[in-house]
Amino acid sequence: MTRRLECVLLAHGSGGRLTRDLIAGSFLPALLNPYLAPLADAAVLPELPPGRPALTTDAFVVDPPRFPGGDIGYLSVCGTVNDLAMAGARPLWLTWALILEEGLEGALLETCVEGAARASRETGVTVVAGDTKVVPKGKGDRLFVTTAGLGVVPPGRDVGDHRICPDDAIVVSGPIGDHGATVLASRHELDAPRLCSDCAPLSALVESVFAAGIAVHSLHDPTRGGVLSVCHEVAARSGLGLRLFESALPVRPPVRAVCDLLGLEVLSLACEGRLLAWVPADQAEAAVRAMRTHPQGEGASVIGRVDQVRPHGVPVVLETRIGGLRPMDDLSGMDLPRIC
Amino acid sequence: MTDDPLFADARAVAGLLDAIRHVAEQLARPTTFMEVCGTHTQVVAAAGLRRLLPASIRLISGPGCPVCVTPVGYLDRALALAFLPDVTVCTFGDLMRVPSSTMDLEAARARGAHVAVVYSPRDAVRLARSRPDHRIVLLAVGFETTVPTIAAALAEAEDSALNNFLVLPGNKIMPPPLRALADDPDVRVDGFLLPGHVSVVTGWHAFRFLAADFGLSGVVVGFTPTDVLRGVLELALQVERGRPQVVNLYSRAVTPAGNPTAWALVERFFEPADTGWRGFGQIPGSGLALRPAWVHRDASRIPVELPPPTEPQGCRCGDVLRGVVDPNQCALFGAMCTPDAPVGACMVSSEGSCAAWFRHEWREGSSE
Numbered sequence: 001m002t003r004r005l006e007c008v009l010l011a012h013g014s015g016g017r018l019t020r021d022l023i024a025g026s027f028l029p030a031l032l033n034p035y036l037a038p039l040a041d042a043a044v045l046p047e048l049p050p051g052r053p054a055l056t057t058d059a060f061v062v063d064p065p066r067f068p069g070g071d072i073g074y075l076s077v078c079g080t081v082n083d084l085a086m087a088g089a090r091p092l093w094l095t096w097a098l099i100l101e102e103g104l105e106g107a108l109l110e111t112c113v114e115g116a117a118r119a120s121r122e123t124g125v126t127v128v129a130g131d132t133k134v135v136p137k138g139k140g141d142r143l144f145v146t147t148a149g150l151g152v153v154p155p156g157r158d159v160g161d162h163r164i165c166p167d168d169a170i171v172v173s174g175p176i177g178d179h180g181a182t183v184l185a186s187r188h189e190l191d192a193p194r195l196c197s198d199c200a201p202l203s204a205l206v207e208s209v210f211a212a213g214i215a216v217h218s219l220h221d222p223t224r225g226g227v228l229s230v231c232h233e234v235a236a237r238s239g240l241g242l243r244l245f246e247s248a249l250p251v252r253p254p255v256r257a258v259c260d261l262l263g264l265e266v267l268s269l270a271c272e273g274r275l276l277a278w279v280p281a282d283q284a285e286a287a288v289r290a291m292r293t294h295p296q297g298e299g300a301s302v303i304g305r306v307d308q309v310r311p312h313g314v315p316v317v318l319e320t321r322i323g324g325l326r327p328m329d330d331l332s333g334m335d336l337p338r339i340c
Numbered sequence: 341m342t343d344d345p346l347f348a349d350a351r352a353v354a355g356l357l358d359a360i361r362h363v364a365e366q367l368a369r370p371t372t373f374m375e376v377c378g379t380h381t382q383v384v385a386a387a388g389l390r391r392l393l394p395a396s397i398r399l400i401s402g403p404g405c406p407v408c409v410t411p412v413g414y415l416d417r418a419l420a421l422a423f424l425p426d427v428t429v430c431t432f433g434d435l436m437r438v439p440s441s442t443m444d445l446e447a448a449r450a451r452g453a454h455v456a457v458v459y460s461p462r463d464a465v466r467l468a469r470s471r472p473d474h475r476i477v478l479l480a481v482g483f484e485t486t487v488p489t490i491a492a493a494l495a496e497a498e499d500s501a502l503n504n505f506l507v508l509p510g511n512k513i514m515p516p517p518l519r520a521l522a523d524d525p526d527v528r529v530d531g532f533l534l535p536g537h538v539s540v541v542t543g544w545h546a547f548r549f550l551a552a553d554f555g556l557s558g559v560v561v562g563f564t565p566t567d568v569l570r571g572v573l574e575l576a577l578q579v580e581r582g583r584p585q586v587v588n589l590y591s592r593a594v595t596p597a598g599n600p601t602a603w604a605l606v607e608r609f610f611e612p613a614d615t616g617w618r619g620f621g622q623i624p625g626s627g628l629a630l631r632p633a634w635v636h637r638d639a640s641r642i643p644v645e646l647p648p649p650t651e652p653q654g655c656r657c658g659d660v661l662r663g664v665v666d667p668n669q670c671a672l673f674g675a676m677c678t679p680d681a682p683v684g685a686c687m688v689s690s691e692g693s694c695a696a697w698f699r700h701e702w703r704e705g706s707s708e
Contacts, residue, residue, distance in 0.1 A: 188459045262459065263690060312702045322353040322565055324388030329679070329699040 005106030013100070013134030022132065026109060030117035035093070035128040043128035045093060051152040054089035056080060060145040066111055067186045069178075069197030072145055073112030075272060077119035077127075078201045079223065080149035085203040086219040086275065088159030088210075089151035091123065096147055097131040101140040112143065123201045125149070157210070161237040161278075163217040166308035169284035170242065171277045173205060173291050174198065174299035175250040176227055180269030181258040190261070194254040200273030205296040209277065212290035218278040221271070225330075228267040230276055231304075231316045232330040241310035244328070247321045248303045267318075267328065278306065349566065356569040357392055363576040364394040372398045372528060373575050374663050376518065377535035378405030378691025379563055385700035387565040397576060400663040401693035403517050403617065404535055406482045407434040408661055408685045408692045411616040413649040414481075414510050415440035420644035421477050421508065422453035427642070428471065429508075430456045430464035431479040434689040437682060441650040461493035468497065468505035477639040480507040484541040487511045487628060488602035491609045494637060506639040509629050511610070514538050515546055516626035517617060522554040526664050531557030531575035533568065536590045543598030544588040551584045558586040560594050609634055618651075618685065619658030657684035660693050667694040674698060 005026055011018045023039070035043045058080050065072040077094060084091040096116060100109065120126055153159075178198040185192045202221060209216060220230045231242045244267070251259075251266050259266045273296060279287045284302050291297030311317055314327040364371075375381055381401045384390060390399055403409050419440050422429040429445070436446045436457060449455040454474070458464050461478055468476035480490045490507060497505035514535060521527050534547050539560045550558040557578040561571035570589050578584055588594050606628070615627025630638045651658075655677070656670040667673050667686065677683035679695055686692035690699075 188463070314702070320387060322350045322387060324392065326386060326388050326700055327702060 005109065007106055008100045008102060008104040008109065008134060010102050010134050010136060013132060019132065026106075026113055027130065030113045031096075031120065031127045031130075033126040033128070035126065036130070043093070045128065048092070049152050051154045051157075054084055054087045054151045054153055055148065056083040056087075057148045058083060058146070060147075061141070062183060063141060064183070064186050065108060065142055067183050067197055068195060069182060070199035070272070071111050071115040072143065074115030074119045075199050076145040076147050077116045077123070077125070078199055078272060080147040081119070081123050081125050082202045082221045082272075082275075084149050084151035085206045086159075086221050087151075087153060088157045088206070088216070088219065089153045090207070091125045091149055091151040091203050093128045093150050094120075094125055094147055095129040096127045096145065098133070099140055099144040099146075100132065100134045101142050102134055102137040104142050108142065112145075119201060123203055125203075159216055159219055161218050161234055164234065164238045164240065164278045164306060165217065165280075166240060166306055167281045168217055168278045168306040169281050169287075169302050170244070170304035170306070171279060171284060171287050171291070171300060172227070172250065172303045173202070173275045173277070173297045174273075175252045175255070176222065176271055176274060177251060177255045177259070177266045177269035179272040180226065181255040183270075184262060184264070185258055188262075190258065192254055192258060195258065198271050198273035200296050202273065202275050202296060205275065205291060205294045208294045208297075209287060209290050212286060214279055214283050214287045214290060216277055216279055216287075220276045222274060222276055223270050223272060226266075226268040226270055227276065228265065228316065228328055229330060231328070234278070235315035238306075241307035241314070242304060242316045243307050244304040244316070244318050246318050248301055250299050250301055250303075281305070352566050353392075353569060356566060356573055360397065360569065360573050360576055361394050363573065363580055364396045366580050367396060367576065370396045370398065371530045371576065371579050372400060373531045373533060373572060374400050374402045374521070374529045375533040375568070376402040376404045376514065377533075377538065378408070378689065379537065380533055380535070380561070380568060381405065381693050381696045382691050383563050383565065383568055385696035387568075388700070389565060389568060390701065393572065397572065399572070400529070400666065401660070401696075402521065402532070402663055403619065403661045404483070404514070405686065405689055405691045405693070406486070406512065407438055407689040408657060409512065409517075409617045409619065410435070410438070410481055410510055410685065411618050411649070412439075412441055412651055413616070413646070414508070415445075416442070416646050416649055417640065417644060418477075418479050418508060419443070419445065419448050419453065420646055421639060421642060422448055422455050424642070424644070426473065427475045427477055428454040428456055428467065429477050429479060430458045430467060432459070432481065433457050434691075435479055435481060437688045438685045439652060439682065441647045461490045462496060465493050465496050465502065465505055468502050469500070472504060475504050475506055475639075475642075478505070478507045479510065481510045483512055483514055483535070483538050485537040487606050487610065488541065488599075491605040494609045494634070495605065497637070503636065506637045507630070508639040509610070509627070511628040512615060512617070512626055513612075513628065514542070515549070516623045517620060518547065518550065519553075520620055520623050521662065522550060522556055524662065527662055529556070529663065530579050531559070531584070533571045533575070534558050534560040534586070536560055536562050536567075536594060539588070539590065539594040539598065541599050541602055543596050544586065544594050545596045546598070548586045551586045555584050557584040560588045560590045562590040562593065617661075619661035652683045655684040657686045657694070660686050667697040668701075670694070
């Protein structure tokens, strides 16, 4: 073991002794497993279980890198695992690469490595390969993470927007917008002690829905762009109409408060530990029940349905609490905070 | 708050709509009311209220979106300042994508201009403290609701002798444009839904001149669908009775005299000045300029080269802001001008009439 890292130096990325010290001192103790241990150029893995391999890649640049309920390390592993789970895949292995800015405080790096390790323990998905680069101060914002994830879709399972049918119910696994609201509040130093990111792995929740015998048609995690962006993507791919019920949308009061304060649309706020499931209407209640047996799905509810015909040709509409029908346009550019 | 079930109750809304329909049947002629405030515009559009009202009652949007009424010359100056090597321009997010004569602030930032988005004027003060080598210029845009926070930032900078904190004065006050509208023969309005947030600061007595001087109705309302519908009902009743008055239906937040503490802080730094409004031109006494004692904080005195101000061709933001046309009557609306590629300012902020219409109103003939 080496000394505790105080601050990242350019030399930590040079490939020499300091790089080896960084890996041995900061990364291996938290992430070690038999496939990572040889520190070879590539991890050689056992044969895949039966099914179709699923491969994903993701990049993480969240600002701030530490927020209530998580950090960029935890987020990066959860996010990658969740992308695989949304394809119906059982996640198996990850790669994890860091771009560090010269001068990064060692404690922050430690938090993020520990976050990644915690997510890895929670999901049983191990980091089998990694890389570290250091860029000069001012050329990066503290730390960025990129990942790749490999999983397998079990035989007989087929999940995707091509399976969505008219009348399908749209189920959400819990309250929406917590991650986006928390990160925005942290960034702007809003004092909101009740806010906490929903960042969490979803692979076990997905498996529990399949285990309950639900014929899941499609799955999405409403990350960047939130529920609204996912709905627009689904509508565009399926050619169908999506209808959301305002009175059924689960939104926690502090999240609602941040939206009101900053003038944001809650349906456009990111979630990092929630999923949307498209299921046959007659299985909607069973899907909700199955989710609620799982800690990540305690707040599950039906929030919408798929329409064969789009009202006025609009792809995504909201049935408002007062009985109106509102077209929901997709987010355009950045969601701009209001000024008065 | 617009989603608070307490104020978005379907039964309450249905009851109010029934009452409004009943009054509308008694009215001798079609009636037009203007919602002055951008947040009201957003509530009206988001709740779909325009389509729920009887056809004889028309709601039009007014000049209450601060970004929308900011003239292009102001943005040109902000842009020029942001390209100076030792200046960082701080702005509320709404202004980032408002077109100037050349480009918007977002495009300028991508080309190397120093632009920072802040959520609070005090964020800009904090930036000034951490960047003593830079002059930090806050784009001071907004109505009576926003000005006290800008005055508070100025006070903080004064107290800590932060001489690199400046503002580019562009704040405006609401009563003068309402007077201009009431006086404008092109604008046919029977009554105003008056801005609730502004009234929290000014007090509702600031709008009594509408009835006294022009014989027009006015009602201060809050920001939920039921608030707005109560306001419409009150205006319709006044028209039916032929007794225009200015009343306050937002008494849970608004008092007759407003918030004198906040306004005293504003008056410490600012004094009334003539200023230009998009769509209206120059309106006497409608702007706020820094008092002479604070000229060292006035960024409009920093010399910059400005292009001749160019309004986008064909854009009818000015007419939309005066309620002369609805957004969809502009030839650019929805085709040339969308939230993705806004031509006019009213398409940028979520409170701009055009953006609210584009996002929430059903578009004629819209289809896949």
